[in-house]
Amino acid sequence: MVCEISSLAGHAIRGQHSGMKLAEALAERGSLQKDLAWVKDQFAKIARGPEGGRPGENPELMLERMEDRSRRLEHLVASINITNLSVCDAGGRSMRAQGRRAKSDRAALHRAQSLLHRRTHDH
Numbered sequence: 001m002v003c004e005i006s007s008l009a010g011h012a013i014r015g016q017h018s019g020m021k022l023a024e025a026l027a028e029r030g031s032l033q034k035d036l037a038w039v040k041d042q043f044a045k046i047a048r049g050p051e052g053g054r055p056g057e058n059p060e061l062m063l064e065r066m067e068d069r070s071r072r073l074e075h076l077v078a079s080i081n082i083t084n085l086s087v088c089d090a091g092g093r094s095m096r097a098q099g100r101r102a103k104s105d106r107a108a109l110h111r112a113q114s115l116l117h118r119r120t121h122d123h
Contacts, residue, residue, distance in 0.1 A: 025080050032073040039066045 020028075042057050043066075093101070 020079075022080065022083055025076055025083070029073065029076050029080065032069050032076065036066060036069050036073065039069070 039062050042062055043059070046057070046059055
C-alpha cells in the first residue's frame with residue numbers, strides 16, 4: 001500500500017508536503033539531515049578560525065539556512081511519524097492498533113506461561 005502523507009498529518013504537512021509519498025518524505029528527510037550536518041561542520045570550521053582571517057561562508061546566511069532546514073525537518077519527521085502510525089494492513093488495522101494487539105497478545109502469552117509454570121511446579 002502506498003502511503004500519502006497529505007491526508008494523515010493535519011496542519012503539520014499542509015502546503016509543502018501535501019500529497020507527498022512516504023518514500024519521498026524519507027528521501028527529503030535524509031537530504032535535510034545531510035544538509036544540516038554540512039552546516040554544523042561549517043560552523044565548527046568558523047569557530048576554529050578561518051584561514052586568512054575571513055570565513056568562507058556567511059555565518060548569518062548559514063544560520064538562516066540551518067533554522068529553515070531544522071523547521072522543515074521537524075515538520076517532516078512529525079508527518080512521517082504520523083503516517084507510520086496511520087498505515088493500515090490488508091485487514092484495515094492501523095499500525096497503532098496492531099501494536100496494541102501485539103502488546104495484548106504478549107501479555108496473554110505471559111499469563112499463560114505463568115499459569116503453565118505454576119501447574120507444572122505444583123504437581
